[in-house]
Amino acid sequence: MHSEARASTGLKIGAVAGLLFLHLPILLIFLYAFTTEERTYQFPPPGLTTEWFAVAWHREDIWPPLYLSLKVAAVSTALAMILGTLIAAAMARSRFFGREQIALLIILPIALPGVITGMSLRSAFAVMDIPFSTFTIVLGHATFCIVIVYNNAVARFRRLSGAVFEASADLGANGFQTLRYVLLPNLGSALLAGGMLAFALSFDEVIVTTFTAGQQSTLPIWMLNELVRPRQRPVTNVVAIVVFATTFVPILLAYYLTRGGSETAGGGK
Amino acid sequence: MTGTSAILPERGLADRLSTLFWRRPKLLLLLLISPPLLWLGIVYLGSLAALLLQSFYSIDEFSGVVKEEFTLKTYGELFRAANMDIIIRTLVMSATVTITSAFVAFPIAYYAARYARGRWKAVFYLGIMLPLWSSYLVKVYAWKLILAKEGIITWAAEGIGAGFLLDAVLSLPWVGGNSLSTSFIGTWLVFVYVWMPFMILPMQASLERVPLSMLEASADLGASRRQTFRTVVLPLAMPGVIAGSIFTFSLTMGDYIIPQIVGTSARFIGQAVYQFQGTAGNIPLAAAFAMVPILIMLVYLALAKRGGAFDAL
Amino acid sequence: MTAAVSFHRVSRHFGSVRAVDQVNLTIEEGSFFAMLGPSGSGKTTCLRLISGFESPTSGEIRIFGQDVSHVPPNRRSVNTVFQDYALFPHMNVRDNVAYGPMVAGVGKAQRHAKAEEMLALVKLDGFGDRKPGQLSGGQRQRVALARALVNEPRVLLLDEPLGALDLKLREAMQDELKALQQRLGITFVFVTHDQGEALSMADHLAVFNEGKIAQIGTPAEIYDKPRTRFVADFVGSSNVLPPEVSERLGGGKRWSSLRPEALRLVAPEGAQLSGTVTGLRYLGAGTRVAVDVAGTEIAALAPSGADIPAAGAAVGLAFDAGALHLMEEA
Numbered sequence: 001m002h003s004e005a006r007a008s009t010g011l012k013i014g015a016v017a018g019l020l021f022l023h024l025p026i027l028l029i030f031l032y033a034f035t036t037e038e039r040t041y042q043f044p045p046p047g048l049t050t051e052w053f054a055v056a057w058h059r060e061d062i063w064p065p066l067y068l069s070l071k072v073a074a075v076s077t078a079l080a081m082i083l084g085t086l087i088a089a090a091m092a093r094s095r096f097f098g099r100e101q102i103a104l105l106i107i108l109p110i111a112l113p114g115v116i117t118g119m120s121l122r123s124a125f126a127v128m129d130i131p132f133s134t135f136t137i138v139l140g141h142a143t144f145c146i147v148i149v150y151n152n153a154v155a156r157f158r159r160l161s162g163a164v165f166e167a168s169a170d171l172g173a174n175g176f177q178t179l180r181y182v183l184l185p186n187l188g189s190a191l192l193a194g195g196m197l198a199f200a201l202s203f204d205e206v207i208v209t210t211f212t213a214g215q216q217s218t219l220p221i222w223m224l225n226e227l228v229r230p231r232q233r234p235v236t237n238v239v240a241i242v243v244f245a246t247t248f249v250p251i252l253l254a255y256y257l258t259r260g261g262s263e264t265a266g267g268g269k
Numbered sequence: 270m271t272g273t274s275a276i277l278p279e280r281g282l283a284d285r286l287s288t289l290f291w292r293r294p295k296l297l298l299l300l301l302i303s304p305p306l307l308w309l310g311i312v313y314l315g316s317l318a319a320l321l322l323q324s325f326y327s328i329d330e331f332s333g334v335v336k337e338e339f340t341l342k343t344y345g346e347l348f349r350a351a352n353m354d355i356i357i358r359t360l361v362m363s364a365t366v367t368i369t370s371a372f373v374a375f376p377i378a379y380y381a382a383r384y385a386r387g388r389w390k391a392v393f394y395l396g397i398m399l400p401l402w403s404s405y406l407v408k409v410y411a412w413k414l415i416l417a418k419e420g421i422i423t424w425a426a427e428g429i430g431a432g433f434l435l436d437a438v439l440s441l442p443w444v445g446g447n448s449l450s451t452s453f454i455g456t457w458l459v460f461v462y463v464w465m466p467f468m469i470l471p472m473q474a475s476l477e478r479v480p481l482s483m484l485e486a487s488a489d490l491g492a493s494r495r496q497t498f499r500t501v502v503l504p505l506a507m508p509g510v511i512a513g514s515i516f517t518f519s520l521t522m523g524d525y526i527i528p529q530i531v532g533t534s535a536r537f538i539g540q541a542v543y544q545f546q547g548t549a550g551n552i553p554l555a556a557a558f559a560m561v562p563i564l565i566m567l568v569y570l571a572l573a574k575r576g577g578a579f580d581a582l
Numbered sequence: 583m584t585a586a587v588s589f590h591r592v593s594r595h596f597g598s599v600r601a602v603d604q605v606n607l608t609i610e611e612g613s614f615f616a617m618l619g620p621s622g623s624g625k626t627t628c629l630r631l632i633s634g635f636e637s638p639t640s641g642e643i644r645i646f647g648q649d650v651s652h653v654p655p656n657r658r659s660v661n662t663v664f665q666d667y668a669l670f671p672h673m674n675v676r677d678n679v680a681y682g683p684m685v686a687g688v689g690k691a692q693r694h695a696k697a698e699e700m701l702a703l704v705k706l707d708g709f710g711d712r713k714p715g716q717l718s719g720g721q722r723q724r725v726a727l728a729r730a731l732v733n734e735p736r737v738l739l740l741d742e743p744l745g746a747l748d749l750k751l752r753e754a755m756q757d758e759l760k761a762l763q764q765r766l767g768i769t770f771v772f773v774t775h776d777q778g779e780a781l782s783m784a785d786h787l788a789v790f791n792e793g794k795i796a797q798i799g800t801p802a803e804i805y806d807k808p809r810t811r812f813v814a815d816f817v818g819s820s821n822v823l824p825p826e827v828s829e830r831l832g833g834g835k836r837w838s839s840l841r842p843e844a845l846r847l848v849a850p851e852g853a854q855l856s857g858t859v860t861g862l863r864y865l866g867a868g869t870r871v872a873v874d875v876a877g878t879e880i881a882a883l884a885p886s887g888a889d890i891p892a893a894g895a896a897v898g899l900a901f902d903a904g905a906l907h908l909m910e911e912a
Binding site for chain 3 (some may be wrong): 274275276277278279284287288291292
């Protein structure tokens with residue numbers, strides 16, 4: 001056999017180095033959360049301590065942004081799951097005029113940079129004199145979360161042979177029975193995965209949020225402020241770990257829910 | 270068999286509704302699609318329209334109040350030297366980041382598509398997806414730690430006696446700076462780190478579609494491994510590269526957090542948009558600035574479409 | 583006999599495409615009816631019109647005399663075995679089979695008993711706990727059959743039911759389906775593009791071409807007396823002769839068909855037809871000899887053991903008077 005079955009050493013090194021490049025930096029955050037150095041990013045840390053977790057726990061300015069972020073992410077995810085599923089159901093099973101344009105419209109909020117979505121919403125709020133509130137944040141988040149749920153749902157629809165819905169009707173089930181006994185059991189895990197990814201995306205989002213939050217602070221905005229004007233750097237590290245974990249866990253779960261399928265692949269942010 | 274009727278009885282409202290939807294499938298489609306379309310139409314397209322509208326307004330220079338009259342004056346302001354600098358700086362950075370990403374992403378995508386099997390396939394998949402999805406801000410923050418003057422890179426460079434090399438790089442004109450975290454090199458590194466995964470996925474997708482038999486055919490016809498790579502693999506991977514470049518280019522162009530945290534005080538488009546709408550209170554100019562990436566991306570997408578990039582998505 | 587299914591000037595158009603065009607059709611109760619035709623001929627659309635997945639653009643469809651044109655699939659007492667089986671991937675075999683009774687509101691114990699009974703009927707006892715993904719193609723086919731029969735339909739529709747099976751299994755299933763139909767006594771309507779399958783299984787068949795029925799009849803009628811060139815060509819591998827040749831052979835001035843197996847190879851002198859051998863194809867049971875007769879290629883089937891002429895040899899062809907079948911087309 002001509003040697004296509006084996007990768008060359010150069011390619012192996014390139015691939016592994018690339019993956020390390022993607023992963024090592026994140027690990028550093030964990031180390032820095034335990035440093036005893038408070039004012040600089042000195043490496044290696046002069047000493048290790050766990051006191052920052054306690055300090056962060058007692059910092060009262062962290063909790064309200066955390067609650068706000070959780071609230072926004074929960075509401076946006078719920079909205080996106082409803083809207084994303086509806087549009088996936090409509091798009092997956094039928095061909096109609098304007099279908100391509102609608103597909104483009106769904107993907108646009110994440111294909112265009114966040115600054116445009118954010119600035120657009122900001123302009124609209126200015127034109128219509130809408131004051132900033134939790135609601136204005138949710139408007140933005142739900143909009144770019146729809147595509148995440150949509151991508152997951154539509155991929156599962158595609159994998160599911162259309163004949164199973166016909167088989168269900170053929171055997172006497174009405175539309176609602178088909179929905180309950182055939183569609184939802186097959187779509188469920190994909191929807192759950194989409195919801196988790198949407199939650200992770202919303203919880204972490206900062207660019208659009210800075211345009212729609214006004215004076216309110218979500219956890220990422222709190223972190224951004226700390227990055228620009230640091231106070232207790234190790235506390236920021238602790239919060240970074242919390243944010244990382246809050247997004248990491250749903251992503252991992254989403255992966256296990258859609259394993260074997262192609263839902264998350266290519267369906268980027 | 271029993272002589273029952275050919276038609277089964279209707280049982281309740283659910284059956285009646287199902288019958289209605291069976292007779293009028295368009296009605297069901299309309300019911301499904303209306304709520305999401307209304308949302309996207311009003312919230313998203315409405316906002317884009319508002320953005321366009323605002324960009325044709327102007328600001329009264331004395332009172333600072335937005336004048337709601339149609340004018341091209343605000344667009345004219347984009348052509349001031351300082352603003353043109355911002356646009357050009359952003360474009361150069363986006364292009365550099367895109368090209369670098371393509372080079373770094375290729376070995377990963379190629380290995381994952383062609384050689385990774387079984388457990389390794391999963392490792393690669395997660396290895397690409399996790400950094401892509403994990404917290405944006407945390408990733409940027411991690412680099413702030415790495416690139417800081419007292420951080421791990423300085424430490425490592427000095428540890429292996431290469432401190433002079435780092436100093437030499439930092440003393441380069443334009444791209445250098447006081448430390449990596451306050452230089453364009455730093456900004457560029459972080460951009461590549463954050464947006465590169467978006468290049469890997471479409472690249473991998475298009476490489477996976479190159480059938481093994483095609484490579485064998487090329488080898489069978491006498492091509493060396495290098496020739497096969499250059500004449501078969503690369504051209505077939507190109508649509509994926511272009512598709513990936515849409516993401517890296519667009520996302521870099523619109524980002525304003527990374528240059529704010531890691532970089533010099535020279536601004537990028539995203540920062541200009543943010544500052545004009547915020548502290549400066551000049552929403553029309555911010556809106557006009559936001560139109561720049563939109564227009565550039567429209568041109569970019571039109572070109573990419575010709576290059577067949579959408580088949581790789 | 584009552585008609586199980588009847589079509590009255592039924593059309594189904596998709597935009598400008600006339601998938602089914604003014605079809606009249608009667609399927610007798612208790613028959614094993616085949617719809618045969620190439621892909622795109624309208625046979626599958628006809629089946630979907632009976633099950634209710636398509637609605638007629640015009641015309642009327644009756645099942646046991648009742649107009650069902652406006653009745654949705656879930657309320658028609660017909661059931662379908664789908665081409666790719668369409669088993670519910672998230673349910674085990676038992677729940678798949680018990681699906682019909684479940685949505686009809688039958689209790690768990692009762693519907694499971696019913697499912698086991700059906701699984702026994704298709705010889706899949708003990709497979710109830712498996713998932714469809716763990717079954718072979720032939721087993722899935724049986725599950726699909728059991729699932730469609732559990733509702734005791736009066737008409738069973740089969741959409742290319744054996745298409746995905748390999749040859750050996752397909753032949754075994756043909757016999758089994760035939761036996762099952764005779765035992766249950768219900769009407770089977772099945773769609774296929776395989777003429778051998780249609781001829782061997784059906785007691786009546788309709789040959790579809792371009793949205794219309796080209797011919798309808800028993801397998802023997804269709805095979806021996808094709809009405810059009812299309813039918814003669816599609817069913818079997820008949821020699822289709824142009825009007826001039828038919829006339830010369832003693833028929834009228836119309837297109838005719840002549841089966842290869844009805845032709846005997848004889849000496850060229852004084853034969854009804856004579857020409858040169860242009861090609862030979864060994865078929866196991868015999869050899870197909872292609873003969874060029876004044877510009878028209880005519881194939882004869884020489885039984886094994888007969889003397890096979892070499893390519894280029896001059897041969898004569900003989901046949902009995904009744905073998906030449908004149909068709910309707912002039």
